[in-house]
Amino acid sequence: MDPASEKSSHPEAAEIRSFGRRRGRKLSARQERLLTELLPRVAIDPSGPAPTDITALFPPGTSAFWLEIGFGGAEHLIWQAEANPNVGLIGCEPFEEGLVKALTAVDDKGLGNIRLLGDDVRPLLRWLPEASLDRAFILFPDPWPKKRHRKRRLFSPDLLRLLARVMKPGAELRFASDIGDYAGTALYAVQQTPFFRWTADRPADWRQRPADWPGTRYEVKAGREGRRCYFLRFIRV
Template identity: 70%
Template sequence: MDRDEAKSAHSAELRSFGRRRGRKPSPRQVHLFTELLPRLTFDLAEPAPKALESAFAPAVSNVWLEIGFGGAEHLVWQARHHPDTGLIGCEPFEDGVVKALTAIDEDALGNMRLWADDVRPLLRWLPEASISRVFMLFPDPWPKKRHHKRRLFSPELLRLLARVMKPGAELRLATDIGDYARTALMAVSQVPEFRWTAESPQDWRQRLEDWPGTRYEAKAGREGRRCYFFRFLRV
């Protein structure tokens, strides 16, 4: 897909997220946004690197992607525990981006890059078969029926992911909304490039040890909602 086709496709897509900003940023947060974020983001007007691992300094052995990282606790945990892996975090909500920038600045995390916008243009730009793992943890559920069309996890998104994920790569999805879980499984059934790996109920009722909890999971627990932890394989 060329640049004009990608721009046209993005303009036709429904927005999958709500507000971009919460509290008024502090002077330090403004500094992180204006000085640090530009050094960590991607210029989609430039050609994508042939080897995505080279987009990190120093270069990494593989690259993972988190779509909608919220408060960044999972993204930062993965970056700290996998220093040889590059983490790309996508989040349009500025408060979450600031949390990620703060961790990067304070801990000197050189294996993180950020995209503070809709992930779909980035997915069209990334090289084919360049991502080894993808996380979507508690995406915006858009609970009202008339808004279901705005849900990001969809056959359309899966087809974009299929292009950039390596064969054998894993897609992890967490949600605390039963209807979202059902429609997610329906979406996967429509895209033959993905296979659900579950062999028993425990495989989707419990997360793995290398899958740390988030504030959204904790909130779901307080409010009595079951969480679903899905793992899909890029075949």
């Protein structure tokens, strides 16, 4: 089944917002400068003409393309960019403070393989070329723990259909949560579409992070508060 031919159950204009606030505390002068001067040089604009080839978004020689949805404090995004200089990483984060943290690292470390979007990821997934991503990450998304808010959870069959369109066969989708109910939501969502396969063969496969999957502040907080973390990996079939 071709995901591009499947219609989302929610029209784009009526999609439920999956994230909370966009702004927090007042930014410093340097942070404001990064937003006004550096962000335009590394930003992706899904409202513009769509690229026919994802390589046009990155420096020559970039050999693979990864997407992190909701990168939070950007620890994982920056670690992956430094560890994989030949990989082009797109980071999507609506919260301004997270965006500024990524920009600060890009500026301080001179990272040329990061592109950023400070908005909802779904327009980006409709804009990117088909079968262009080799990996995607959704790590510790907003859990929306109240029952009446669970419809806002980002990981859903609709999102998986959008991801399936832009991920190559064999590409890997990584998901992490410290909320057991959300891990169950993710597994159920994967079962609702034919596009992804869960890779776990034993409990360690979802209880332990692989060596190339660095920890984040959310994982540290979960451990401090006594919550187990779940690390799920899915393959685009």
